Amino acid sequence: MQIRDLPYTDPGEPDVRSGPRFLLWLGRQQLAGQLKSTAWGLLHQCGLAGLPLGVGIAVQAVIDRSGTRLALAGGLIALLGVAIAVGDTMLHRTAVTNWITAAARVQQLLARKTAELGSVLTRRVAAGEVVAVSTGDVEKIGWFVEALSRFAAAATALVIICVGLVLYQPALGIVVAIGVPVLALAVLPLLPPATRRADVQREKAGRATELASDTVAGLRVLRGIGGEELFLGRYREASQEVRRAAVRSARMWSLISAVQVLLPGVLLIVVVWYGAALARDGRIQVGELVTVYSAVTLMLFPLRHFEEIAMAYSFSRPSAKRAARVLALGRATDPSGTDTGVPSRTSEGPSGDLYDPATGLLAPEGRFTAVVCGDPDAAGRLAERLGGHAAEADELPSALLGGVALDGLALDAARTAVLVQDKDPVLLSGTLHELLDVPSSGKVAPDEALAAAQCGDVLDALAQASVDTDGDPMRTRITERGRSLSGGQRQRLALARSLVTDPEVLVLDEPTSAVDSHTESRVAGGIKRLRAGRTTVVFSSSPLLLDLADRVVLVHDGEVASVGVHRELLRTDTRYRAVVTRETDEETKALQTWEETA
Structure with a gap:
């Protein structure tokens, strides 16, 4: 895999x-790239390892006054220089390619999982953690993948050097062969505390990231209540905790670096002292001593990769753990096994009544069903389950469409059949035309959807904001998450986008919560008119919307409590009346007493 071949x-x-x-x-998955990088790394490391031999031959040739051997030594050194240059260049190229392609693979996996789970993802994992996984954690995982091949090349080169020295000069080679493993393993006792400190640092950094992302997301509300300074103080405290944890972690890693400088220095002193004694006794030649001394000096370079791989693994392990936790989330089943998360309107899905076995909720085919639920969080979870989006951790039976379990369908078929719009829909940046250019049945035109969602004032606002589109609201850009629009405008544009798709079943969670009562009444009428003959489920407690529903269902304590039409339930069901009219407990009890005595 080359960078030009991305994405996968x-x-x-x-x-x-x-x-x-x-x-x-x-x-x-990147075995070929790892082997290629390791091979280039071996060429680089063996080129470095061969330099001492060339230098030793040259020194001994000068002592022996041999011009031929000196010329051969010069040619060998030149050849090794070319090998070092080529190996180092290609090692860097292939190792960085491994880094980028590994990071790209993880990002694609995360993007696919996000598309698969939708809003369920942030209910299972904090939004800040998702951001941390897709940014910093991806880089750390890529770093480990990149460092792995260089470490493998360095470790192999050390073995070759030690074996070569034992064969070349057994007396000194044995000392080096014993000392190098000690150097490589000496830092092992320091790795667990270093890893723990690094974990603490990342945990605190993750909390700071979550706090920052939550603060930014709620900045408008914070300004409204004057809470900027409060949250700024909290973030300042969290960032200071991250700084202190980073300093403690850095101290341990600096100690590991110091050990890897000190111990090789000790080995070098031992080799020089022992080698000088051997040379004085005439047991080895001066050129051989220079060769061994130079080899030990150059061995410090591959030894650094032991520290790097230890650091890379300690940083990437928790990052990989977080990534694995996110990627492990999923639907109960996925029979296709090849979901891309992109809906395809060419897939034929089931049709019929929509039924949730967990609550007993039934939405008849082709009718407008309103669901009243006193707990907004429970309503959101039920809406997700009706779309077949619930994750495995729910451990609840899947919703059925026409008797077919939604989580037993391929993802594209399930989402083609049932579309869920949650109460906080997101508008991506782009033009209004791009916003409404979504997979659809083609039966609902964008202008019809915009009219049904009462987006006339939104179109006027976009036309006035147009700079270089000649006042065409469809070509006016909408900023990220629709921040240039009011909450009601964003909500209605999101509703228009859902109406354009024209799914078999449309599930709307509080689609009119951010608009005034007059607009809400017109939006409710537009939804009913445009969705005539199609199955529509709306979660709401608005009397204006409930009054237009063909069927109203009250869900209480996780199960269906009442079914009927709005006015009938308002008259006969006190729990329904309490949710819809916001009656207090005292008012409800008084009304119950009056009904019992009447």
Whole structure:
């Protein structure tokens, strides 16, 4: 895989049982790239390892006054220089390619999972953690993948050097062969505390990121209540905790670096002292001593990769664990196994009544059903379940459409059949034309959807905001998340987008909560008119919307409590009346007493 080939056609199915297993799977997916990088690394490292031999031959040739051997040594050094240059260049190229392609694979997996789960994802995992996984964690995972091949090349080169020194000069080679493993393993006792400190740092950094993202998302509300300074103080405190944790972590890693400088220095002193004694006794030549001394000096370079791989693994392991936790979330079943998360209107899905076995909620085919639920969070979870979007952790039976379980369908078929718009829909940046250019049946035109959602004032506002589109609201750009629009305008544009898709079943969670009563009445009429003959489920407690519904269902304590029409339920059901009219407990009890005595 080359960078020019990105993105992957299929990033694969990751092993998400644990962080290390995920890293192992990622490494296997890039085995060819790892082997290529390792080969270039070996060329580079062996070129470095060969320099001492050339230098030793040259020194001994000067001592022996041999011009031929000196010329041969010069040619060998030149050849090794070319090998070092080529190997280092290609090692950097292939290693960075491994980094980028690994990061791209993880990002594609996360994007696919986000598309698969939708809003369920942020209910299972904090939004700040999702951001951390898709940014910083991806980089750390890529770093480990990139460092792995360089470490493999360095470790192999060290073995070759040690074996070569033992064969070249057994007396000194044995000392080096014993000392190098000690150097490589000496930092192992320091790795667990270093890893723990690094974990604490990342945990605090993750909390600070979550706090920052939540503060930015609620900045408008904070300004309204004058809470900017309060949250700024909290973030300042969290960032200071991150700084202190980072300093403690850096101290441990600096100690590991110091050990890897000190111990090789000690080995070098031992080799020089022992080698000088051997040379004085005439047991080795001066050129051989220079060769061994130079080899030990250059061994410090591959030894640094042991520290790097330890640091890369300690940082990437929790990152891989978080990524695996996010990627492990999923629907109860996914029989297709090839979902891309992109709906396709060419898929034929089931039709019929929509039924939720967990609550007993039934939405008859072709009718407008309103659902009243006193708990907004429970209503949101039920809406997601009606769309087949609930994650495995729900452990509740799937909703049925025409008797077919939605979580037993391929994702594209399920989403083609049932579309869920939650109460906080997101508008992506782009023009209004791009916003409404979504997979659809083609039976509902954008202007019809905009009219039904009462978006006339939105179109006027976009036309006035137009700078270079000649007043065409369809070509006017909408800023990220629709921040240039009011809450009611964003809500109605999102509703128009849902109406354009014209799904078999449309589930709307509080689609009119941000508009005034006059607009709400017209929007309710537009929904009923445009969705005539199609199954529509609306979660709302607005009397204006409930009065237009063909069927109203009250869900209380997780099950259907009453079914009827709005006016009938308002007259006969005190629990329904309490939710819809916002009666207090005292008023409800007084009314119940009056009904019992009447």
